[in-house]
Amino acid sequence: MARQLTGRQGLLVRAVARLSRRIEANASQRAPVDTGNMRRMIRQDPITVSADGRRAFGGVTSHANYSRFVHDGTAPHVIRPRRAKALRFQVGGRTVFAAKVNHPGTRARPFLLNAAVEEVARLNSTR
Numbered sequence: 001m002a003r004q005l006t007g008r009q010g011l012l013v014r015a016v017a018r019l020s021r022r023i024e025a026n027a028s029q030r031a032p033v034d035t036g037n038m039r040r041m042i043r044q045d046p047i048t049v050s051a052d053g054r055r056a057f058g059g060v061t062s063h064a065n066y067s068r069f070v071h072d073g074t075a076p077h078v079i080r081p082r083r084a085k086a087l088r089f090q091v092g093g094r095t096v097f098a099a100k101v102n103h104p105g106t107r108a109r110p111f112l113l114n115a116a117v118e119e120v121a122r123l124n125s126t127r
Contacts, residue, residue: 012056013047019119020044020058026115027060031070038064042112060112073108 024044031039045059062071079101081087086097 010056013049016056016058017044017047019123020047020060022119022122023060023112023115026119027062027112030111030115031062032109032111038062038067038070041067060116062112069106071108071110071112074103074105076105077103079103 021044024042028039028042031042033039041063043061043063045061047056047058049056079087080099086099087101088095088097090096
């Protein structure tokens with residue numbers, strides 16, 4: 001009986017895998033796109049089963065190294081040069097140098113969380 005539920009192709013494992021795939025697809029649609037890199041790096045995590053065989057766990061992760069900052073946003077902060085004496089960047093076609101820049105922060109764009117909430121709500125509404 002336990003194998004039918006939590007074995008590699010068990011009912012519970014298949015259900016968690018199906019939900020994870022739906023969250024992955026939804027998150028990929030919701031992810032903000034600049035180059036498309038973050039959207040391409042959203043992946044379903046492997047399904048694991050608890051030692052007692054009563055629970056199955058799945059997840060979806062965005063593997064782009066900046067995903068956390070997009071998803072959770074950032075607080076206002078100061079940007080300083082790491083190796084040079086000044087920052088160098090372009091503003092209106094002109095090169096500008098600055099010892100520091102006050103970044104205003106970025107708003108959170110919780111595409112993974114929103115996708116999970118939507119798909120779980122959809123699952124619960126079909127019961």
